[in-house]
Each structure stands twice: as C-alpha cells, then as structure tokens.
Amino acid sequence: MSIIVQNISKSYKTKKAVENVSFEVKKGEIFGLIGPDGAGKTTLFRILTTLLKANEGNASVLGFDVIKDYKSIRSSVGYMPGKFSLYQDLTVEENLTFFATLFGTSIEENYDLIKEIYIQIEPFKKRRAGALSGGMKQKLALCCALIHAPKVLFLDEPTTGVDPISRKEFWEMLKRLQQKGITILVSTPYMDEASLCDRIALIQNGLLLKIDSPENITKNYDKVIYDVSTKNRHKLIHDLKNYPSQYSVYTFGEYIHYIDKQMKFNLEELLQYLKDKNHTEIEIKTAIVTIEDVFMDL
Amino acid sequence: MKRFIGFIRKEFYHIFRDKRSLFILFGMPIAQILLFGFAITNEINNVDIAILDHSNDVETQKIINKIKSSPYFKIENQIHNEKDIEAEFKKGKIKAVLIFEPNFSKNLVTKKVATLQTVTDATEPNVASTIANYTTALIQNYQLQKKQYNNQIKVQVQSRMFYNPELKSVFNFVPGVMTIILMLVSAMMTSISITREKELGTMEILLVSPIKPFQVIIGKVFPYIFLSIINAIIILILGFFVFGMPINGSLFLLLFESILFIISALSLGILISTISDSQQTAMMLSLMGLMLPVILLSGFIFPIKSMPIPMQLISNIIPAKWFIIIIKAIMLKGVSIQYIWKETLILIGMTVFFITLSIKKYKIRLE
Known part of the structure; x- marks a missing residue:
C-alpha cells in the first residue's frame, strides 16, 4: 500500500472539513478523489503531504507516518497544490532548475521522466511562468513536481481551469506516469475525469460516500435512468417534477435525466402524461449511468 | 549547499525582476537622505x-x-x-x-x-x-x-560645541536616516518576501521538500544582508561627499556594526513574517511596529533624555537606539570598540534573541 488513511478527521475552528475518512491507495494506482468544491479534498491532500495535522486518525505515505516521519515524506513525494504555485517571475527553465536543485537533483538526471511533458513547453522555456497559458502552467507544475522522481504524486485539482484538450493530454500523461510505477492520488471536480482513474472515492461535505472502481460504481447503481427531451425544455423540467411518482429530475447535457420511484415503471404512462401537457417532439430512452448520476443520488 | 545556492539565486531573481522592490531598495535611501539633508533641517538660511x-x-x-x-x-x-x-x-x-x-x-x-x-x-x-x-x-x-x-577686558562666556561646532543637523540626520533605511529595507523586504511565498502558495511546495526551515530563512535573509550593506555604503558616501559628514573612526568598525544592525533588523523581519499571512499585513506591521518606534524612540528626532521615564525605559528595547549611539560615536567622536563594546554587546544579544525566536516560530506546517 502506498497510502493508508485511517479514520482521519479534521476541523477548522467550528467547521468540520473532513470526517472519519478511511481509504487505501495501492502501489502504482491512479486513485481519484471526486467531489465538488469545499468537499474536503484539499484538506485531505494537505494532511497527506504533512502540511496539516489531523485532529483524529492516522495516515501514512510509503509506510511513513504523516506526523512522526514527515521529513521522509517531504523528500519522497511530489506535490502539486490546487492553486498554481510556481514562481511567476521566473522563467520556465529557471523554475524547473530551482525545483531540481531544491530536491538535490538536476534536470538532466531525471529528464526521461519529464521528457514527454517538457518537450511541449520547451519552446517557451525562456518565457516567465506567469505569462504561460493555463494548460502550459499545469504542464510546468507537473514537471516541477516530477523532477525529483517521486514515488507518490499528489495532484490537487490539476485540471481546474484548463481547456478540454489540455485536460485530455494531461490525463494521458498521468497514464504514462502510472506505467512507470508512480502512485498517483488526484482530485477533480470533473465527473468525466473520474472514469479515467483506477479507483475513485466520492467525497462530499467531508464524508467519503463510496470507494470503488468507476465501472463498479456505475454498474452497481440500482435505478434506471431515462433521457427525456421535448421541444419545450423549461416546461418539461417543471412537468416532470410534478409527475406523481418522480424520484429525481435534473438536466444532463442535452437531455433531462428522469428517475422514477416505482420498480414497475410504465414508460407509456409518462409519455401520455407529457402528451397531455402539450409537449411535442417527445423522446424518451434509457440512459447510460455515469459517475455524475451516482453522485447526484448520494 | 548546492540547494542553498540555488535558493539564493532564486531570491536574487525575485529582487531584480520586481521593479517596485528594486525602487524601495535603492531609490528610497537616496531620496530620504537628500530629503532629510536638504529640506528637513534645523538650520536657518535667508x-x-x-x-x-x-x-x-x-x-x-x-x-x-x-x-x-x-x-x-x-x-x-x-x-x-x-x-x-x-x-x-x-x-x-x-x-x-x-x-x-x-x-x-x-x-x-x-x-x-x-x-x-x-x-x-x-x-x-x-x-x-x-x-x-x-x-x-x-x-x-x-x-x-x-x-x-x-581695550576694556571683561569676562566673556564662550561656549564651544564639540564634534559638531556648527551644530549642523546633517550630523544628526545621516546616522538617523541610515538607521531608518537599514531597518526599513531589511525588515520590511524580508517579511514581504517570505509572506509573498505564503500568499502565492509556493510556501506549500517549499514545505513539501527536503529544504530545512533554517535554510529557507538564511536563504531569504542573505540577499538582503548583501543589498543592505551596499545601501549603507551608498548612504555613507552621500553623507560624506554631499553633506560633509565626517567619518572619524574606523570604517571597518562602522561596517561591522552596520552588518550587526542589519542582521538584527532582518531577524525582526522574519519574526514579522511568521505572524502575518499576507504581504499587506507584513508591510503594515513593519511600518507601524518598527518604523514608528525607530523614528520616535531611538533618539533620532526627539532626545531620549527629555522623554518621560517609561518612554526612556521602552527606548532601551529598540535596537535602533543602540545603533545610533554606536555610529554617532564612531563617525563623530572617532572612538574605537573599547568605548562602545557595551552597546555592541546589547545589539548582539538582541540579534541572537530575534534569530532564535524566529527560527522557533517558523512554522513547519501550514497552521
């Protein structure tokens, strides 16, 4: 096990940030912490990177205790905080050199590890980090976190504020790093990124709600979800919410997701109901369950 | 060691790329000394x-x-x-x-x-x-x-002013301004540069790395020791050539005492940074907490002897007071260390105290 978290609780003054959280991350795994802003993801990262002390519970990284052996953890993990935390007034190259010397290594020594990422930003190596685009910044931050060849990588919301193409590229890089044996703990508010992890933990209001592989989480979802669409979308939401046996109604892309309370749900009745409400171009079909749907139901 | 040198190099990049801090570092000393020397004066002319x-x-x-x-x-x-x-x-x-x-x-x-x-x-x-x-x-x-x-000879009272026969205010202002500037540059700039790392979040990465707290502190302080010495020399040169401020004592001793004072001011700056979370707080604390006492209680503008007793006692804990006594003695009276060893020891004691306190108070975690 690379990371072990046992019954961790943490509160700031009166506000509880994380409550009785336990999970384990296997060696070489990409483990995702999925949850909205303020769910407690960053607090967990800070506890594991020894930046914060938990009020209760134990945690260890690479077998080192986060309190007692904090120095050993600090020199063997890579950490990319949520906020872009490099020196904006230093160039790309100077940032990388600085972080290499900080960990007592050099760019050349671990160039193999960062090569694929670095060649994308190398044309801008004389540019100040503050002048880079969001995606470039994240790539540079990843390079800096990787330059000392850490065994565990902590990435706190690495793709927030990054364009979809850069996000996709970023995840491809993570997959390649995983193949090199690096354990990755990553957090994200984007549900679509959850399916790219080996296992995920759904977290909300400081509580861990579910831990499993993304496939199992969607497969084990016990309700049927319907994609519904009609010409008048706004009226549709209103009418579906007033349908007697409705369980849950929410927008999902171009469709409205509808879940019914009854096990024996009659599609025809709903169709007739919508027709009576003067809806046209009615379309109802079974939807593929996604992580987001599971999350909405928690 | 390589880690340490890398850190110092980074600090110099920060200083030289930030126009504002460069201005505070080198523009202000010159402006202040000229301002005090020419405009704010007790002498009357015309x-x-x-x-x-x-x-x-x-x-x-x-x-x-x-x-x-x-x-x-x-x-x-x-x-x-x-x-x-x-x-x-x-x-x-x-x-x-x-x-x-x-x-x-x-x-x-x-x-x-x-x-x-x-x-x-x-x-x-x-x-x-x-x-x-x-x-x-x-x-x-x-x-x-x-x-x-x-040819009527009568007893005539003659007073003679030693060390400053013409009662030139420059002789008072140059040591005073030098003290203020060294205090301001050293304490404010270090406290700002450390809190900037906190504000930008880079402190998080520095903490999650093998670099030790004292290395971070020394790395932060070192460039400013260097720059403050340059500042002290600029002020001395300006005082000497523009205002005719004498340097009767040993220049070496003067520089040694200046470095001592600079280090005590820097350690105060670190102390400020440990209790402030933003650059603004650090700046306000340096200005209100250091500048005002230095100006009001150091004897630079208001003579300490004519203050009420409680104020006189408080003035003893202000490093600037001792530094002004020391440099005036060296520059005007030309004394050697044997006349100012007591003040020097007090300054050394304060410096050691502040450094120990700031290393102790330096947080190894975020809270």
Missing part, C-alpha cells in the same frame, strides 16, 4: 526680517550691516512704528523684527547698556528660537569686536 530702528545712528547701522552681511538673515524692509509689527507678521513674509531703542549709541556710551529687542513669529517655535539664538550670537560677536577696540 530668513526675512524687518528692522525697527528708533535711533538710526552709527552703532545701529553697524549692527544692521553686520546682520545684512550674514547668510542667515535678509532684511526685507524697515518699519517705523511699533504698530506695524503685527501687520508685518500677519502678511507672513517676515519671521522676526529687530527693534533698536531710541538713543542706542548714546546709551551705549553713557549707561554702558543699550537694548536691542528681537520679536519673532513663534507660530513655528523651532524657527523662532533658532532666529533668537542666531541674533544673540551675532550681537555677541559684535560686542566682542567692539571691546577689542575699547
């Missing part, structure tokens, strides 16, 4: 005065000519009536009126005493009292000359 001469005889003309020829006063006009004095003051141009009594020369010969009255506009008390002193000095000088002719 003060406009008026004469009310009731006798208009040989002796009064002699005195008036003497006043005219001095660089301190400019005779703006002659008035002829006591009633006009207030009217002249109200116009605001003249600062003083010299009044000769009627029959000035005659009285001087017959009664051996003649009266000359100085009326000053005391809305600016310092200027007023300086004018009064200067005129007294001029008249005394005149009397002295006169006595030489008359």
Whole structure:
C-alpha cells in the first residue's frame, strides 16, 4: 500500500472539513478523489503531504507516518497544490532548475521522466511562468513536481481551469506516469475525469460516500435512468417534477435525466402524461449511468 | 549547499525582476537622505526680517550691516512704528523684527547698556528660537569686536560645541536616516518576501521538500544582508561627499556594526513574517511596529533624555537606539570598540534573541 488513511478527521475552528475518512491507495494506482468544491479534498491532500495535522486518525505515505516521519515524506513525494504555485517571475527553465536543485537533483538526471511533458513547453522555456497559458502552467507544475522522481504524486485539482484538450493530454500523461510505477492520488471536480482513474472515492461535505472502481460504481447503481427531451425544455423540467411518482429530475447535457420511484415503471404512462401537457417532439430512452448520476443520488 | 545556492539565486531573481522592490531598495535611501539633508533641517538660511530702528545712528547701522552681511538673515524692509509689527507678521513674509531703542549709541556710551529687542513669529517655535539664538550670537560677536577696540577686558562666556561646532543637523540626520533605511529595507523586504511565498502558495511546495526551515530563512535573509550593506555604503558616501559628514573612526568598525544592525533588523523581519499571512499585513506591521518606534524612540528626532521615564525605559528595547549611539560615536567622536563594546554587546544579544525566536516560530506546517 502506498497510502493508508485511517479514520482521519479534521476541523477548522467550528467547521468540520473532513470526517472519519478511511481509504487505501495501492502501489502504482491512479486513485481519484471526486467531489465538488469545499468537499474536503484539499484538506485531505494537505494532511497527506504533512502540511496539516489531523485532529483524529492516522495516515501514512510509503509506510511513513504523516506526523512522526514527515521529513521522509517531504523528500519522497511530489506535490502539486490546487492553486498554481510556481514562481511567476521566473522563467520556465529557471523554475524547473530551482525545483531540481531544491530536491538535490538536476534536470538532466531525471529528464526521461519529464521528457514527454517538457518537450511541449520547451519552446517557451525562456518565457516567465506567469505569462504561460493555463494548460502550459499545469504542464510546468507537473514537471516541477516530477523532477525529483517521486514515488507518490499528489495532484490537487490539476485540471481546474484548463481547456478540454489540455485536460485530455494531461490525463494521458498521468497514464504514462502510472506505467512507470508512480502512485498517483488526484482530485477533480470533473465527473468525466473520474472514469479515467483506477479507483475513485466520492467525497462530499467531508464524508467519503463510496470507494470503488468507476465501472463498479456505475454498474452497481440500482435505478434506471431515462433521457427525456421535448421541444419545450423549461416546461418539461417543471412537468416532470410534478409527475406523481418522480424520484429525481435534473438536466444532463442535452437531455433531462428522469428517475422514477416505482420498480414497475410504465414508460407509456409518462409519455401520455407529457402528451397531455402539450409537449411535442417527445423522446424518451434509457440512459447510460455515469459517475455524475451516482453522485447526484448520494 | 548546492540547494542553498540555488535558493539564493532564486531570491536574487525575485529582487531584480520586481521593479517596485528594486525602487524601495535603492531609490528610497537616496531620496530620504537628500530629503532629510536638504529640506528637513534645523538650520536657518535667508530668513526675512524687518528692522525697527528708533535711533538710526552709527552703532545701529553697524549692527544692521553686520546682520545684512550674514547668510542667515535678509532684511526685507524697515518699519517705523511699533504698530506695524503685527501687520508685518500677519502678511507672513517676515519671521522676526529687530527693534533698536531710541538713543542706542548714546546709551551705549553713557549707561554702558543699550537694548536691542528681537520679536519673532513663534507660530513655528523651532524657527523662532533658532532666529533668537542666531541674533544673540551675532550681537555677541559684535560686542566682542567692539571691546577689542575699547581695550576694556571683561569676562566673556564662550561656549564651544564639540564634534559638531556648527551644530549642523546633517550630523544628526545621516546616522538617523541610515538607521531608518537599514531597518526599513531589511525588515520590511524580508517579511514581504517570505509572506509573498505564503500568499502565492509556493510556501506549500517549499514545505513539501527536503529544504530545512533554517535554510529557507538564511536563504531569504542573505540577499538582503548583501543589498543592505551596499545601501549603507551608498548612504555613507552621500553623507560624506554631499553633506560633509565626517567619518572619524574606523570604517571597518562602522561596517561591522552596520552588518550587526542589519542582521538584527532582518531577524525582526522574519519574526514579522511568521505572524502575518499576507504581504499587506507584513508591510503594515513593519511600518507601524518598527518604523514608528525607530523614528520616535531611538533618539533620532526627539532626545531620549527629555522623554518621560517609561518612554526612556521602552527606548532601551529598540535596537535602533543602540545603533545610533554606536555610529554617532564612531563617525563623530572617532572612538574605537573599547568605548562602545557595551552597546555592541546589547545589539548582539538582541540579534541572537530575534534569530532564535524566529527560527522557533517558523512554522513547519501550514497552521
């Protein structure tokens, strides 16, 4: 096990940030912490990177205790905080050199590890980090976190504020790093990124709600979800919410997701109901369950 | 060691790429020393005065000519009536009126005493009292000359000002400004540079790395020691060449004491950074918590001896007070270490105390 978290609780003054959280991350795994802003993801990262002390519970990284052996953890993990935390007034190259010397290594020594990422930003190596685009910044931050060849990588919301193409590229890089044996703990508010992890933990209001592989989480979802669409979308939401046996109604892309309370749900009745409400171009079909749907139901 | 050098190199990048901090570092010392040296001064020059001469005889003309020829006063006009004095003051141009009594020369010969009255506009008390002193000095000088002719030898009180015979305010301001600037640059700049790392979040990465707290602190402080020494030298050069400030003692000792003071100021800066979370707080704390005491309680502007006892006691914990005593002694009196070892020891003690405290208070975690 690379990371072990046992019954961790943490509160700031009166506000509880994380409550009785336990999970384990296997060696070489990409483990995702999925949850909205303020769910407690960053607090967990800070506890594991020894930046914060938990009020209760134990945690260890690479077998080192986060309190007692904090120095050993600090020199063997890579950490990319949520906020872009490099020196904006230093160039790309100077940032990388600085972080290499900080960990007592050099760019050349671990160039193999960062090569694929670095060649994308190398044309801008004389540019100040503050002048880079969001995606470039994240790539540079990843390079800096990787330059000392850490065994565990902590990435706190690495793709927030990054364009979809850069996000996709970023995840491809993570997959390649995983193949090199690096354990990755990553957090994200984007549900679509959850399916790219080996296992995920759904977290909300400081509580861990579910831990499993993304496939199992969607497969084990016990309700049927319907994609519904009609010409008048706004009226549709209103009418579906007033349908007697409705369980849950929410927008999902171009469709409205509808879940019914009854096990024996009659599609025809709903169709007739919508027709009576003067809806046209009615379309109802079974939807593929996604992580987001599971999350909405928690 | 390589890690440490890398850290210092990064600090220098920060300093040289930030136009604002460069300006504070080098622009301010020059501006302040010139400002204090030229504008804010207790000396008077070319003060406009008026004469009310009731006798208009040989002796009064002699005195008036003497006043005219001095660089301190400019005779703006002659008035002829006591009633006009207030009217002249109200116009605001003249600062003083010299009044000769009627029959000035005659009285001087017959009664051996003649009266000359100085009326000053005391809305600016310092200027007023300086004018009064200067005129007294001029008249005394005149009397002295006169006595030489008359061969009447009388006991004459002569005061001599040691170390600063002309009572030049520059001799007070150069050490004072140097103290303020070294304090400001050292303490404010380090506290800002450490809190900037906190604000930008880079402190998080520094913490999650093998670099040790004392390495971060020394790495932060080192560039500023270097730059502050350059600053001290600039101030000394300006003081010496522009204002004729003497350096009678050993230059080496002066630099050593300056470095000691710089380090104590830097450690105060680190202490400030440990209790502030934003650059703004750090700046306000440095300004209010350090600058004001340095200006008010160090003896730079207000003499410590004339403060109430509690204030005098408080002034003892201000490093700047000791530093001003030390550098004045070196520059003006030319003393060696044996006369100022006590003050030096106090400064060393304070520095060690602040450094230990700031390393102890440096947080190894975020809270």
